[in-house]
Amino acid sequence: MSIFRFFLSSPQKTTAEHAKERLQIVLAHERADRSSPDYLPLLQKELLSVIAKYVQIDEKKVEVKLDRGGDCSMLEVNIELPSPDARRKAAAKAANS
Amino acid sequence: MAKIIVMTSGKGGVGKTTSSAAFGTGLALRGFKTIVIDFDVGLRNLDLIMGCERRVVFDFINVINGEANLNQALIKDKRVDNLYILPTSQTRDKDALTKAGVEKVLDELRRDFDYIICDSPAGIEKGALMALYFADCAIVVTNPEVSSVRDSDRILGVLASRSRRAELSLDPVEEHLLLTRYDPDRVEKGEMLRVDDVLDILAIPLLGVIPESQAVLRASNVGMPVVLDEKSNAGQAYLDAVARFLGEPVEHRFVKPEKKGILQRWLGRTA
Numbered sequence: 001m002s003i004f005r006f007f008l009s010s011p012q013k014t015t016a017e018h019a020k021e022r023l024q025i026v027l028a029h030e031r032a033d034r035s036s037p038d039y040l041p042l043l044q045k046e047l048l049s050v051i052a053k054y055v056q057i058d059e060k061k062v063e064v065k066l067d068r069g070g071d072c073s074m075l076e077v078n079i080e081l082p083s084p085d086a087r088r089k090a091a092a093k094a095a096n097s
Numbered sequence: 098m099a100k101i102i103v104m105t106s107g108k109g110g111v112g113k114t115t116s117s118a119a120f121g122t123g124l125a126l127r128g129f130k131t132i133v134i135d136f137d138v139g140l141r142n143l144d145l146i147m148g149c150e151r152r153v154v155f156d157f158i159n160v161i162n163g164e165a166n167l168n169q170a171l172i173k174d175k176r177v178d179n180l181y182i183l184p185t186s187q188t189r190d191k192d193a194l195t196k197a198g199v200e201k202v203l204d205e206l207r208r209d210f211d212y213i214i215c216d217s218p219a220g221i222e223k224g225a226l227m228a229l230y231f232a233d234c235a236i237v238v239t240n241p242e243v244s245s246v247r248d249s250d251r252i253l254g255v256l257a258s259r260s261r262r263a264e265l266s267l268d269p270v271e272e273h274l275l276l277t278r279y280d281p282d283r284v285e286k287g288e289m290l291r292v293d294d295v296l297d298i299l300a301i302p303l304l305g306v307i308p309e310s311q312a313v314l315r316a317s318n319v320g321m322p323v324v325l326d327e328k329s330n331a332g333q334a335y336l337d338a339v340a341r342f343l344g345e346p347v348e349h350r351f352v353k354p355e356k357k358g359i360l361q362r363w364l365g366r367t368a
Contacts, residue, residue: 014286014288015287015288016284016289016290016294017287019242019243019290019294020290020294020297020298022243023243023247023298024298026247027247030247030251034254
């Protein structure tokens with residue numbers, strides 16, 4: 001058996017090769033983070049204030065994500081709008097208070 | 098006008114101080130007036146490595162605070178002409194370093210010296226930032242080991258964004274890689290990253306490869322920069338690196354396993 005394995009299987013990776021591979025992966029991420037914009041928190045706040053002018057929204061139901069692909073990045077903003085029902089209730093509450 | 102070199106790494110224990118002492122001594126041996134400054138406030142060690150610990154009276158922080166003048170704090174090396182040491186304080190902390198204070202001292206040194214070597218502390222906090230802020234040139238000391246390579250990459254990012262040259266949009270800090278504690282035998286066995294692997298990852302020019310060597314500990318035991326041990330391979334490797342730094346084309350040595358004689362192999366000796 002072992003003689004077959006010797007001929008058939010690809011050679012085992014050395015620990016140094018593992019080290020290089022792990023470094024390349026972790027550094028690719030860290031370098032991307034380093035150059036990543038620091039404006040996300042502020043952007044989120046300003047977007048919210050604009051949207052809040054028109055729709056009542058719950059600040060906790062907002063998600064801002066930045067996905068990095070090979071040659072493009074995608075900024076994803078997810079805002080959960082309240083159902084019409086909830087909106088009416090909120091409006092009534094505001095009117096009463 | 099002096100060139101300011103920072104010896105930096107991010108990670109501790111990779112050989113910044115050893116390299117600062119060796120490189121500074123190497124430059125002085127070439128006839129350049131050189132000073133090595135210890136930026137590791139509170140954890141002073143350059144004085145021990147350079148063998149002048151009993152001659153420290155005033156230090157870098159005293160000069161910054163105006164408690165002593167520069168000439169009182171500078172220590173002239175007794176073995177090598179043109180070589181000076183500016184030790185740091187052992188009792189203060191890194192907050193004693195201010196940008197204005199450091200700049201004032203460096204400006205004064207710049208007039209007199211050819212090279213100013215800033216021996217950075219580990220980390221990326223104040224001491225390390227102060228050591229690299231004014232640099233024209235950075236020597237990034239790295240061991241062929243994952244955590245050291247990662248931290249070197251981080252420090253390269255800091256150099257590119259938080260140095261004076263970066264802040265003022267001047268020419269970027271010149272970067273050099275000094276790979277230390279390299280063990281060609283382990284590399285051959287696939288147990289250690291190769292020079293080329295590290296170069297692939299960090300992508301900066303290679304200044305030198307310093308082999309793992311028992312001479313380094315022996316030299317530090319007696320407070321002698323390892324380049325003064327001319328027979329040691331580490332000492333020679335540092336001198337080669339200095340020559341390359343000065344623009345001389347010198348081939349890299351000590352990157353392949355030494356051929357051992359039969360007797361040596363039997364005795365299992367390592368040089």
